[in-house]
Amino acid sequence: MITVKNLQKSFGKNVVLRGIDANIQKGEVVVVIGPSGSGKSTFLRCLNRLEEAGGGEILFENKPITDKKNNIDKTREKMGMVFQQFNLFPHKTVLENITLAPIKLQGISKAEADKRAEVLLQSVGLADKKSAYPAQLSGGQKQRIAIVRALAMQPHVMLFDEPTSALDPEMVGEVLDVMKKLAEDGMTMVIVTHEMGFAREVGDRILFMDGGVIVEEGTPDEVFGAPKNGRTQDFLSKVL
Amino acid sequence: MRLKKITHLMLALLLTVLAVYPGYAHAEAQNASASDTPEKKTIKVGLSADFAPYEFIMTVDGNSKIVGSDVMIAEQIASDMGAELQLENMPFDSLLPALQSGRIDMVISGMTPTDERRQNVDFSDLYYVSRQVILTRAGDVDKYKTMDELAGKPIGVQTGSIQEEIANGIPDAQVTAVKSISDVVSLLLSDRVDAAVFEGPVAESQVKNRAGLGIAEAVPEDSDTPMAIAVEKGNTGLLTQINSTLERLNSENAVDEYIRQANEMNTGETAPGNIFSFFWKYRGFYGDGVKYTLLLSALGVLFGFLIGLLIALLRLSGVKILKWIAVVYTEVLRGTPMLVQLLIIHFGFATAFDIKFTVLQSGIITLSINSSAYLAEIFRAGIQGVDKGQMEAARSLGMPYGMAMRTIVIPQAIKSVLPAIGNEFVVIIKESSIVSFIGVADLMFQANAVRTLTYSGLYPLVIAAAIYLVMTLILSKLLNVFERRLSAGDNR
Numbered sequence: 001m002i003t004v005k006n007l008q009k010s011f012g013k014n015v016v017l018r019g020i021d022a023n024i025q026k027g028e029v030v031v032v033i034g035p036s037g038s039g040k041s042t043f044l045r046c047l048n049r050l051e052e053a054g055g056g057e058i059l060f061e062n063k064p065i066t067d068k069k070n071n072i073d074k075t076r077e078k079m080g081m082v083f084q085q086f087n088l089f090p091h092k093t094v095l096e097n098i099t100l101a102p103i104k105l106q107g108i109s110k111a112e113a114d115k116r117a118e119v120l121l122q123s124v125g126l127a128d129k130k131s132a133y134p135a136q137l138s139g140g141q142k143q144r145i146a147i148v149r150a151l152a153m154q155p156h157v158m159l160f161d162e163p164t165s166a167l168d169p170e171m172v173g174e175v176l177d178v179m180k181k182l183a184e185d186g187m188t189m190v191i192v193t194h195e196m197g198f199a200r201e202v203g204d205r206i207l208f209m210d211g212g213v214i215v216e217e218g219t220p221d222e223v224f225g226a227p228k229n230g231r232t233q234d235f236l237s238k239v240l
Numbered sequence: 241m242r243l244k245k246i247t248h249l250m251l252a253l254l255l256t257v258l259a260v261y262p263g264y265a266h267a268e269a270q271n272a273s274a275s276d277t278p279e280k281k282t283i284k285v286g287l288s289a290d291f292a293p294y295e296f297i298m299t300v301d302g303n304s305k306i307v308g309s310d311v312m313i314a315e316q317i318a319s320d321m322g323a324e325l326q327l328e329n330m331p332f333d334s335l336l337p338a339l340q341s342g343r344i345d346m347v348i349s350g351m352t353p354t355d356e357r358r359q360n361v362d363f364s365d366l367y368y369v370s371r372q373v374i375l376t377r378a379g380d381v382d383k384y385k386t387m388d389e390l391a392g393k394p395i396g397v398q399t400g401s402i403q404e405e406i407a408n409g410i411p412d413a414q415v416t417a418v419k420s421i422s423d424v425v426s427l428l429l430s431d432r433v434d435a436a437v438f439e440g441p442v443a444e445s446q447v448k449n450r451a452g453l454g455i456a457e458a459v460p461e462d463s464d465t466p467m468a469i470a471v472e473k474g475n476t477g478l479l480t481q482i483n484s485t486l487e488r489l490n491s492e493n494a495v496d497e498y499i500r501q502a503n504e505m506n507t508g509e510t511a512p513g514n515i516f517s518f519f520w521k522y523r524g525f526y527g528d529g530v531k532y533t534l535l536l537s538a539l540g541v542l543f544g545f546l547i548g549l550l551i552a553l554l555r556l557s558g559v560k561i562l563k564w565i566a567v568v569y570t571e572v573l574r575g576t577p578m579l580v581q582l583l584i585i586h587f588g589f590a591t592a593f594d595i596k597f598t599v600l601q602s603g604i605i606t607l608s609i610n611s612s613a614y615l616a617e618i619f620r621a622g623i624q625g626v627d628k629g630q631m632e633a634a635r636s637l638g639m640p641y642g643m644a645m646r647t648i649v650i651p652q653a654i655k656s657v658l659p660a661i662g663n664e665f666v667v668i669i670k671e672s673s674i675v676s677f678i679g680v681a682d683l684m685f686q687a688n689a690v691r692t693l694t695y696s697g698l699y700p701l702v703i704a705a706a707i708y709l710v711m712t713l714i715l716s717k718l719l720n721v722f723e724r725r726l727s728a729g730d731n732r
Contacts, residue, residue, distance in 0.1 A: 050632055077638035087633035091651055091726075100647065101637040146633075153637060 001026045001188055008055035009042055016042045018212035029189045031203035035235055039212040040192045044161050048079045077105055080150030084162040086142040088134040094145055095130040098152045120148040124178050140171030144178055160191040196239055200224050208232045283323040285314045286344035288332035290421045290692040292445040293502035294350040297693050304525060309498035310348045320485045330679030331419050333400035339472055341590030347470040352402040364469040364482045368495050372463035374456040375438040384456035396424045396433035403437035406460050422691045441499060445506050450695040518699045522690045529686030537669045540607030548615030555620055573613035579674055582606040586678045603675035611668050618660045622653030655726045662719040666712045
């Protein structure tokens with residue numbers, strides 16, 4: 001579904017990605033782990049071009065989205081993204097946050113968008129919050145709404161950028177549960193996270209990044225159980 | 241959703257204003273003696289109507305009207321030409337620029353054909369020769385028996401007038417030049433100057449109508465001041481017609497008679513001593529003025545808002561040339577006085593590029609672009625203050641840049657800078673008063689008209705101040721309500 005070829009990226013003189021090759025299959029849950037500064041968030045943000053790649057190529061559903069001619073807005077409609085800081089729209093209600101993009105971009109009626117939103121809200125246990133404003137919600141609730149907002153566009157893939165890092169510990173579980181359910185339903189997901197337990201349990205494949213490259217990849221059992229690379233072993237010994 | 245509502249509201253406002261606008265378009269200054277006979281040609285005569293008995297404002301049946309001996313001459317010229325007379329009242333020193341920029345056809349305003357003026361405009365034959373006198377406070381009349389006694393004294397005159405030149409000729413005199421005759425009298429009565437150079441009949445009408453004034457014995461040398469009618473340079477056709485009318489009037493000794501009649505008319509209004517009855521008596525003036533001030537402010541705010549937003553977006557667009565344009569626009573408009581901008585737009589454009597805006601258009605354009613520069617900086621601060629994640633979240637959902645800006649970023653930006661925007665709106669209402677300079681009959685202009693009419697220095701201005709205050713307070717209140725509405729998402 002997503003093919004990344006020799007992806008490179010620098011911020012000024014600071015080289016962040018030094019040639020990444022990756023392949024993400026439909027229905028696969030890929031978890032990207034690694035020390036901070038390893039380039040994993042940048043890698044994820046390059047996938048929907050919130051960061052412009054400095055070199056290399058990204059294919060999404062066989063289309064080269066790094067190509068200048070590609071309409072990235074149309075591509076992004078099929079790639080949902082969830083941010084560390086939630087980034088809900090504070091001047092809109094929960095329902096408006098969720099229905100805004102489907103109504104404006106997919107041209108569906110408000111009634112249909114509302115129905116779609118309510119079903120999704122139900123599935124994350126927040127149906128009663130539809131008229132609330134983001135400022136009235138807890139962090140965990142905000143992040144669940146942010147996931148629902150992305151899902152309302154019916155994306156083909158979901159990108160998660162450290163979705164639990166800004167949460168108080170007691171709220172991490174409720175967000176991870178939602179993500180787990182999503183994975184079980186067959187959603188293709190790319191997740192950057194520090195939650196190793198979750199990565200091991202939910203991930204189909206683990207990418208370990210360090211210094212702007214993918215150092216090691218494999219199933220959770222392979223990477224967590226018997227890491228081959230020294231840097232992977234070093235990292236895992238610190239976080240586990 | 242909410243921004244859409246605001247846009248609709250603004251659009252509705254704009255349409256309303258545009259629908260109303262033609263109604264105002266004619267009545268630029270005031271008292272265009274307009275009966276709409278389209279086939280009849282109109283002739284526009286400029287004058288500065290605070291120069292009784294030559295030209296001054298009177299209330300006739302509750303309506304203000306420009307009258308005086310110059311007006312009677314103008315009526316004669318118009319009727320000889322078979323044209324409709326339209327009077328354009330404006331400050332004295334705006335008359336010649338208005339003539340040169342082709343906004344008026346002639347100036348009949350007690351104007352003396354000096355050599356300097358002759359370089360820029362052409363003059364008719366003389367129609368009257370008046371003398372100059374020294375106006376002073378009643379108690380000081382005996383102090384100034386000769387011109388020598390005025391040496392080194394503070395002297396008041398009207399800007400750009402022949403009296404200013406005379407005053408400048410007095411040795412060591414400290415000359416203060418102000419915009420209107422009533423300002424000169426106020427200077428005198430408030431002891432800011434000790435004497436003022438005045439046209440003889442004008443001084444007499446001031447003495448007649450205002451306590452505490454007197455005419456000194458001293459007489460300026462070469463005090464005979466001829467008056468002539470100014471036309472655009474090279475307009476000999478019009479000049480010939482004017483001169484033939486003047487010849488006829490001279491042969492009938494009509495001008496002296498006009499001045500006598502005008503002096504009789506100018507009995508001075510007996511203005512009520514109580515400020516409330518004073519206001520009630522002249523409410524028509526203030527009402528007319530408020531209409532223009534509101535129209536100017538509303539359009540200034542509306543266009544200033546839209547242009548300011550556009551400039552802020554250009555500045556943040558990341559395209560170098562657009563950013564550069566926005567920076568230059570903002571810096572130039574913030575860094576130059578609004579009065580200079582107004583005069584350039586109204587007079588400069590007309591003479592240099594033949595772009596002739598009406599006084600109202602010039603006023604609206606100046607207010608809009610001036611405030612847009614300030615608002616652009618406010619918007620820029622607001623937009624930059626919105627968390628970057630908002631734009632990213634909107635874009636990640638597939639929204640194009642423009643839509644994300646419009647629906648997500650700008651509403652939050654505006655909400656956060658609303659108090660600053662409110663400030664700027666209040667400033668626009670107040671600053672709109674400078675358009676009186678080019679002759680828009682706004683609140684300030686009308687307050688000055690009432691001053692001239694009543695020979696009263698305080699009440700007309702206090703009333704104008706009170707009306708400005710009421711308008712700005714109402715606006716602040718409305719903005720508060722709006723702010724509360726927008727803060728829906730803030731309650732925790």
